[in-house]
Amino acid sequence: MTAQARPAGEGPPIANGSPGMPTALVGMLLFIASEVMFFGGLFATYFNARASVAPEPWEPPPGGHLDLALAAVLTAILVASSFTMQFGVWAIRRGDTGKLKMWTAITLALGVLFLGGQLYDYSELGFGISDGVFGTVFYTLTGFHGAHVFGGAVGLTIILARTMRGQFSARNHVAVEAVSVYWHFVDVVWIGVFSTIYLLR
Amino acid sequence: MATTTLEPTTGVQRRSWVIDWLTTVDHKKIGILYIVNSFLFFFAAGILALLIRTELAVPGMQFLDQDTFNQAFTMHGTIMLFLFIIPALSGFGNYIVPLMLGAPDMAFPRINALSFWLLPLGGLLIFSGYLFGGAAAEGWTAYSPLTSDRFAPGVGTDLWIIGLTLVGTASILGAVNFITTIFKMRAPGMTLMRMPIFVWTVLVTAVLILLATPVLAAGLIALFIDRNYGGSFFDPAVGGNPVLWQHIFWFFGHPEVYIVILPAMGVVSEVLPVFSRKPLFGYKAFVYATIAIGLLSFSVWAHHMFTTGAVFLPFFSFMTALIAIPTGIKMFNWLGTLWRGKLMLTTPMLFALGFISMFLIGGISGVMLASPPIDFHVQDTYFVVAHLHYVFFGGSVFGVFAATYYWFPKMFGRKLNEPLGKIHFWIHFIGFNLAFFPMHQLGLSGMPRRISDYDPNAGWTILNMVSTVGAFMIAVSIIPFLINVVATFINGEPAGDDPWEGNTLEWATTSPPPAYNFDRLPPIHSERPLFFLTHGHGHAAERPDDLEESEEDDVERRGGMV
Numbered sequence: 001m002t003a004q005a006r007p008a009g010e011g012p013p014i015a016n017g018s019p020g021m022p023t024a025l026v027g028m029l030l031f032i033a034s035e036v037m038f039f040g041g042l043f044a045t046y047f048n049a050r051a052s053v054a055p056e057p058w059e060p061p062p063g064g065h066l067d068l069a070l071a072a073v074l075t076a077i078l079v080a081s082s083f084t085m086q087f088g089v090w091a092i093r094r095g096d097t098g099k100l101k102m103w104t105a106i107t108l109a110l111g112v113l114f115l116g117g118q119l120y121d122y123s124e125l126g127f128g129i130s131d132g133v134f135g136t137v138f139y140t141l142t143g144f145h146g147a148h149v150f151g152g153a154v155g156l157t158i159i160l161a162r163t164m165r166g167q168f169s170a171r172n173h174v175a176v177e178a179v180s181v182y183w184h185f186v187d188v189v190w191i192g193v194f195s196t197i198y199l200l201r
Numbered sequence: 202m203a204t205t206t207l208e209p210t211t212g213v214q215r216r217s218w219v220i221d222w223l224t225t226v227d228h229k230k231i232g233i234l235y236i237v238n239s240f241l242f243f244f245a246a247g248i249l250a251l252l253i254r255t256e257l258a259v260p261g262m263q264f265l266d267q268d269t270f271n272q273a274f275t276m277h278g279t280i281m282l283f284l285f286i287i288p289a290l291s292g293f294g295n296y297i298v299p300l301m302l303g304a305p306d307m308a309f310p311r312i313n314a315l316s317f318w319l320l321p322l323g324g325l326l327i328f329s330g331y332l333f334g335g336a337a338a339e340g341w342t343a344y345s346p347l348t349s350d351r352f353a354p355g356v357g358t359d360l361w362i363i364g365l366t367l368v369g370t371a372s373i374l375g376a377v378n379f380i381t382t383i384f385k386m387r388a389p390g391m392t393l394m395r396m397p398i399f400v401w402t403v404l405v406t407a408v409l410i411l412l413a414t415p416v417l418a419a420g421l422i423a424l425f426i427d428r429n430y431g432g433s434f435f436d437p438a439v440g441g442n443p444v445l446w447q448h449i450f451w452f453f454g455h456p457e458v459y460i461v462i463l464p465a466m467g468v469v470s471e472v473l474p475v476f477s478r479k480p481l482f483g484y485k486a487f488v489y490a491t492i493a494i495g496l497l498s499f500s501v502w503a504h505h506m507f508t509t510g511a512v513f514l515p516f517f518s519f520m521t522a523l524i525a526i527p528t529g530i531k532m533f534n535w536l537g538t539l540w541r542g543k544l545m546l547t548t549p550m551l552f553a554l555g556f557i558s559m560f561l562i563g564g565i566s567g568v569m570l571a572s573p574p575i576d577f578h579v580q581d582t583y584f585v586v587a588h589l590h591y592v593f594f595g596g597s598v599f600g601v602f603a604a605t606y607y608w609f610p611k612m613f614g615r616k617l618n619e620p621l622g623k624i625h626f627w628i629h630f631i632g633f634n635l636a637f638f639p640m641h642q643l644g645l646s647g648m649p650r651r652i653s654d655y656d657p658n659a660g661w662t663i664l665n666m667v668s669t670v671g672a673f674m675i676a677v678s679i680i681p682f683l684i685n686v687v688a689t690f691i692n693g694e695p696a697g698d699d700p701w702e703g704n705t706l707e708w709a710t711t712s713p714p715p716a717y718n719f720d721r722l723p724p725i726h727s728e729r730p731l732f733f734l735t736h737g738h739g740h741a742a743e744r745p746d747d748l749e750e751s752e753e754d755d756v757e758r759r760g761g762m763v
Contacts, residue, residue: 023308023385030377034415041419041449045434052442130431133440140426140434 028178032185035148039189042141046196049133058201060134064127068198074117075194078149081110082187089180095170101163104176107183108156111149118146138197145193148186155179226310228299229714231317233612235292236605238321239285244679245328246280249273251676254636258669260657270653271338272357276328278341279361282461283368284324286597290464291375293604294403296612298379300707301397303388303725305717308381312374319371326364330357337361340651342454343424345435345446350428362425369414369421376410379403388706390725394488397705397728398481401488402467405495406460412499413456420449444511451502459498461593462560463491465600466531469553472603473535474729475701476550477542483534484728490527490534497524507573508580514573521571528564532557547701548622552603555630559595563588566641581651584644590637602629602682610700614712615693621685625678632674639664639671704729 021029050058060066088103122139129139159179162168168176222230252273256265265273295313299306307313330336336357339347348358383396383404396404424446426432433439435446474481481487500520503512535557544550566588570576579585602625610616644650648661655661699708708731710719723734 020385023381026385027309027312027377027381030380030411031373034373034377034411037412038415038419041416041452042423044416044449045419045423045445048442048445048448049434049440052437052445053440056440128431129426130433133433133436136426136432136434136441140423140432144422 022174022177024174024178025181028181032182035185035189039144039192042137042144043192043196046137046141049137053133058134060125060138061127061131064125064131064135066198067121067124070117070121070124071194071198074114074121075190077110077114077117078187078190081107081114082184084110085180085183089176092168092173092176093170097163097166097168100168100173100176101160104156104160104163108153108160111153111156111183115146115149115153118142118149141193141197145186145189148189152179152183152186155182224314226306226314227716228295228307228310228313229612229718231313232292232294232296234317235288235295235320238317238324239289239292239601242280242284242324243289246277246285247676247679249277249280251672253277254669254672256653257655257665259666260655260662262654265653267653268335268338271340271651272331272336274651275337275340275361279327279337279365280324282341282457282593283365284320284327286461286593286601287372288320289601290406290461290468290597290604291372293468293601293608294379294399294406294464295375297608297707298400298403299382299386300611300710300714300718301400301705302383302386302391303706303719303722304382304386305719306386307378308386309378313378316371316374316378319367319374323364323367323371326360326367330355330360333357333360342450343446344450345424345443348424348428348446349436353428359425359428362421362428366418366421369418372410372414373418376407376414379407380411383407388722388725390730394485395725395728395730397467398470398484398487398491399464399467399705401491402463402470405491406463409456409460409463409495409498413453413460416449417453420446420453423449444506444509447506447509448502451505452499454505455502456495456498458592459494461597462600463494465556465597465604466491468600468604468607469535469556470531471705472549472553472607473538475607475703476545476547476553477538478545479538479542480704480729480732481534482537482540483530486530487534490530493527494524497527504571504576507576518571518573522568525564525568525571532561532564547606548617548619548626549603549607551623551626551630552599552606555626556596556599556603559591559599559633563591563595566591579644581649582644583640583648583650586650587637587640587644590640594637595633602626607701608707609689610696611707611712611714613690613693614696615689616696616700617689617693618685621681621688625681625685628674628678628681632671632676632678635671636668636675637671639668643668699731699735702735704732706730709734 084103085107088100088107091097091099091103127135129135129143156179159176162175222234225231225234252265253270256263256270295307295317328336334355334357337343337353337360339353339358343358343361346352383400387396423432423434427434427436427441433441435441435443437443470481470487497520501517501524503517504521506512507514507517566584570579570585570588606617606622643661643664646660648655648659655665696712698711700712701708705728706719706722706725707714709723723730726733
């Protein structure tokens with residue numbers, strides 16, 4: 001008892017000072033865990049619909065089609081944006097705010113390009129959300145992924161604005177780390193969505 | 202005894218108390234907001250229960266029509282679960298968990314405020330169906346195709362979906378906050394295995410909320426798309442599958458049962474040792490049993506769906522029965538704690554004992570229902586209604602009241618009146634059993650749930666009347682409770698810092714605690730740091746291994762932080 005480094009009753013408690021992962025990053029990772037379960041639910045509806053339709057072929061409703069080439073380009077854009085995001089994180093870990101600004105701007109541009117491409121894709125497909133269960137699960141899965149890309153883009157915009165105001169440094173940039181983890185998660189979900197809808201035919 | 206005096210040092214801005222409560226990010230004020238909000242919804246949903254029981258007291262349609270009756274039991278179930286029990290226990294978690302950990306606040310105070318304020322908003326949206334042509338009326342489980350736009354064209358079901366999505370979002374954000382707080386905000390010396398059991402149960406509950414609620418959100422969104430944008434998730438005519446809803450709903454819904462019961466078990470595990478004057482019997486076993494229940498809860502959802510013929514009965518039956526083992530371990534923990542204890546039958550203790558006995562009955566009928574032959578016989582009968590009320594009401598709600606009487610002195614500095622509390626308990630306890638025990642027999646003799654009328658020759662009349670009398674007794678028991686709360690605010694007995702001679706850190710600060718909770722903390726060498734402080738080192742000598750280990754930990758932790 002007497003050997004304590006700081007006996008009881010001297011000064012306020014040291015809470016929220018524990019070493020390890022920053023608190024905000026823990027919160028983000030937990031939130032992502034819940035998002036994984038959310039998309040898990042949506043994927044379950046997709047596979048359930050596929051199983052319910054069998055032995056009928058699993059394909060877009062008559063008059064509609066899927067654009068594999070465009071989807072592949074969008075995939076490349078989003079995967080590339082994950083790399084550019086990570087370059088930004090590595091830059092700010094070195095304290096290089098100029099590079100962080102550049103890479104965040106590029107990531108944001110790629111994200112917006114992805115969203116624009118997805119909307120263009122929607123306009124060309126020739127079927128809608130109410131055209132049978134294929135249309136329903138296709139638009140729900142890709143649409144909710146798109147909404148998450150939009151959320152990530154909002155986060156990136158905030159990061160960009162805060163970078164311009166000089167709020168990040170090599171020691172203090174937990175928001176950049178948190179948004180980058182979220183962005184990688186959105187990218188991974190897209191790889192899952194793309195593989196499920198376009199490759200597992 | 203650690204006492205705390207804080208004086209404002211710099212200019213404190215004076216704000217009106219309304220603004221103060223509306224904008225607060227203090228976990229204690231948010232906790233109280235949670236609890237008050239939950240009790241308001243409890244009274245609203247309780248009135249709906251009285252309407253249901255009054256209609257069912259005698260055969261014949263008395264004063265509700267069938268649609269109103271459907272709305273009443275749907276709203277009753279939804280509001281009781283999502284806006285009373287879960288938020289009430291979250292409220293106690295909000296208030297007590299940071300105190301128990303020796304932390305100044307939750308990890309994300311502003312997110313904490315957000316996750317509270319989404320609740321009244323979601324609850325009012327769910328209720329607002331009554332203003333727009335009728336509330337949701339498909340039961341709280343909202344089975345497809347009852348919820349399709351064909352059978353439920355009103356906007357009430359859409360408001361139910363939106364409100365529930367908001368409440369679910371609030372739960373998820375709250376869960377993130379609890380887990381982060383528990384992993385990042387513990388005071389020096391508060392290792393995981395020294396956390397109070399209530400904190401452990403809140404932790405496992407938060408993990409269940411984090412992983413189960415998003416699945417419900419996905420299902421609710423699918424349902425919303427089906428109803429409003431011509432989707433066909435649950436419409437078999439165009440390739441959808443109505444049973445899918447049941448899978449999604451119960452994949453959330455069964456962990457939900459443990460989300461509702463685990464924190465109440467935590468409350469009981471705090472109350473029993475204090476009023477038995479003994480440590481909890483088998484702390485580690487209790488922790489592992491809690492984790493085991495959390496893990497198993499994700500593998501039992503389809504026991505709600507035995508009669509669909511679409512699930513593998515042996516697996517889900519076996520896994521369900523398996524949950525009885527960790528639950529039985531907890532029963533053993535509680536009985537071992539009581540055994541040869543110096544029992545003090547205060548009101549929180551009475552509610553805790555009520556919890557144990559009533560939850561035991563609910564648990565036994567639960568194991569019965571895990572057996573497919575019995576389940577096939579009583580599916581959707583009043584037997585299931587009896588079972589779920591023994592678990593939710595006899596279990597969780599008794600836990601909520603135990604927590605209210607136990608922590609009220611900490612929250613407001615005054616003890617609730619004991620004689621009035623005992624009157625409340627006994628009317629409540631007898632009324633509860635009158636209301637719900639006859640439902641077992643009604644179910645076994647074939648009375649289906651969710652019916653608004655029954656045949657006078659069915660032989661169900663007397664038991665229904667008894668049940669209705671019980672329901673009104675429960676309502677009457679709330680009157681002494683409310684009088685007690687008001688009288689205590691006006692002229693209650695001052696509580697002091699530690700009225701119950703508690704074990705855990707919340708009793709080491711003033712009642713109510715100051716902003717940021719502690720000016721100083723006692724040393725933490727066990728799961729009962731305050732007992733340690735009050736009763737000296739005799740306790741330590743009994744457990745020399747623990748003590749040595751703990752000092753090393755402390756030095757290491759502090760060294761890491763300096």
